[in-house]
Amino acid sequence: MKKLFKFVGFASFIGIFYFGFTTYPKLDLISGFSAKSIASGHFIDNRSQQMIEKGDNDIDMIDLAKNKIDDAGKFADASVYGLKERKAIYREGLGATLINDDFDVTKPYEVPKRTKSNNNLPFPYGNNEPKDTVFSTIDYTKLNAAVANAFDKTTEIKKRTRSILVIYKDKIIAEKYDSGFDKNSKILGWSMTKSITSALFGILQKQGKYDIDDSAPIPEWANDKRKLITTSDLLHMNSGLQWVEDYKTICDATKMLFQAEDMTRVQLEKPAEIKPNMRWNYSSGTTNLLSGILRKQFKTHQEYLDFWYSALIDKIGMNSMVVETDMAGNYVGSSYGWATTRDWSKFGLLYLHKGNWNGEQILDESWIKYTTTPTNTSNGRYGGHFWLNASGHFPDVPRDMYYCSGFQGQMVAIIPSLDLVIVRMGLTEEPEFDFNGMLKGIVGSLEKN
Missing domain, CATH: 3.40.710.10 (DD-peptidase/beta-lactamase superfamily)
Structure with a gap:
């Protein structure tokens, strides 16, 4: 029995040593990537935490992070096994920024001044919907098949395409989005x-x-x-x-x-x-x-x-x-x-x-x-x-x-x-x-x- 305890103790020591040597130095980057990704995806594109974790953060080791969103405070934080907690704050106009403990969140900051065209032109030169255009020189059956083939079938998670847009002579001839995404995403x-x-x-x-x-x-x-x-x-x-x-x-x-x-x-x-x-x-x-x-x-x-x-x-x-x-x-x-x-x-x-x-x-x-x-x-x-x-x-x-x-x-x-x-x-x-x-x-x- 003593030998068993010694073996288990030694194996645990080796495991902890291996973790410390190979993984611990990466924790700051893992939690940093995750916090930044969660904050950006949620506050810029209104995605849920679950959607971001399943999609953007479904990367080797990044999925080890435990994340939390604070909607009132407009930030997200992440840690790995409770270690190396990182925070990313969201500021309108500047997006999400991964910060450290020295960052002063109360300090005033400048934001870019934006202008939006109010013309009545259709896409792409205005904000109105594009005009439907059919070109006799395009094989639309072939085009739509090529676009559809770039997306996963219902049961697949392989190609992971979120959107495809094809523009010919300034006209949209094909546009397709994965579930959860659209032209406003x-x-x-x-x-x-x-x-x-x-x-x-x-x-x-x-x-x-x-x-x-x-x-x-x-x-x-x-x-x-x-x-x-x-x-x-x-x-x-x-x-x-x-x-x-x-x-x-x-x-x-x-x-x-x-x-x-x-x-x-x-x-x-x-x-x-x-x-x-x-x-x-x-x-x-x-x-x-x-x-x-x-x-x-x-x-x-x-x-x-x-x-x-x-x-x-x-x-x-x-x-x-x-x-x-x-x-x-x-x-x-x-x-x-x-x-x-x-x-x-x-x-x-x-x-x-x-x-x-x-x-x-x-x-x-x-x-x-x-x-x-x-x-x-x-x-x-x-x-x-x-x-x-x-x-x-x-x-x-x-x-x-x-x-x-x-x-x-x-x-x-x-x-x-x-x-x-x-x-x-x-x-x-x-x-x-x-x-x-x-x-x-x-x-x-x-x-x-």
């Missing part, structure tokens, strides 16, 4: 927000207020080899700076998103490993650094907050969009943009029309060309904060397709040669979800054109 675009951040530099460049080919305006880099890094290098993700982005481990990206107070400084403080323009290395830290650079282009924080909406988001009628901020008040341009599926499609249409929005040139055509030109270190896969199909990553889709892409399979695909924009929002990505198959089916329905 705001969905997190994750890294599709990077493309929004990029567009803002294009707007500043068009206004003659910024030159992306100049060295990045960062005083901390002035006296070392990082001074050679241009804003264009940052937009191309080939700055040569140290960065690790691997969401299966504790890495630079996860520590930034779930622990940093000022996310704009995390990449800024990293050393250069090689010369710029020599290696492509995907980095959410780089995009948040760019958000910080944008902040420095304005005299006040209020101007910075307003610019994202007045110059781009509200300008093209993406009125549902909310870009969330970090504890320091900076937009998390790498990851935290929420919008309806229809509003995400408007961003795609802006690029499809070479920066023109209903007659107003918001981005120069040259910016679209810049965005879609492959950086020389990405094997044709990446341009100016957009993904590309130049190398045929999707073999059955036109090579001129380029797209915004986000964690869990968010996509806004732009295919200029077909006058087509396709949006897919969901919870699965490659290889679990067959993007090539979905795109192939939709494109194939236009073959009669």
Whole structure:
């Protein structure tokens, strides 16, 4: 019996040691992700805690978190086995922010000023419902089958598509939503927000207020080899700076998103490993650094907050969009943009029309060309904060397709040669979800054109 007790005691010790060594360091990130996800989904899109836990938080280890929503206080908190409790607060206009114990929730804060168009135009250039349009060149049976095939059948939890929207020649030709979602549902675009951040530099460049080919305006880099890094290098993700982005481990990206107070400084403080323009290395830290650079282009924080909406988001009628901020008040341009599926499609249409929005040139055509030109270190896969199909990553889709892409399979695909924009929002990505198959089916329905 004593031997049994010793064995059980030893096994328990080993179990506790293993937990402490492998899991405990992750608890802060697990509870942080969960609290932030619960707060954002609930307060931005009015989802129930159960719906968020079953969908957005149905990720390995994240589902270990125990969550609680306080509607009166407008916050959510989470912990794992009662350990590492984290809180995310919601503020109208700024979304949800994951905070630490040092954050002063009583401190006044500024919010972006929003404007909403009241014109009587139909979608996409107004807020009225789109006009029904039937194209004789489209095989609608084939189109609808391709869209339906991207969704799970009643008993499946595999493809996990939440919405698909197909726009051809500015007209919606297919639109479908999963149960619990509709045209008014705001969905997190994750890294599709990077493309929004990029567009803002294009707007500043068009206004003659910024030159992306100049060295990045960062005083901390002035006296070392990082001074050679241009804003264009940052937009191309080939700055040569140290960065690790691997969401299966504790890495630079996860520590930034779930622990940093000022996310704009995390990449800024990293050393250069090689010369710029020599290696492509995907980095959410780089995009948040760019958000910080944008902040420095304005005299006040209020101007910075307003610019994202007045110059781009509200300008093209993406009125549902909310870009969330970090504890320091900076937009998390790498990851935290929420919008309806229809509003995400408007961003795609802006690029499809070479920066023109209903007659107003918001981005120069040259910016679209810049965005879609492959950086020389990405094997044709990446341009100016957009993904590309130049190398045929999707073999059955036109090579001129380029797209915004986000964690869990968010996509806004732009295919200029077909006058087509396709949006897919969901919870699965490659290889679990067959993007090539979905795109192939939709494109194939236009073959009669």
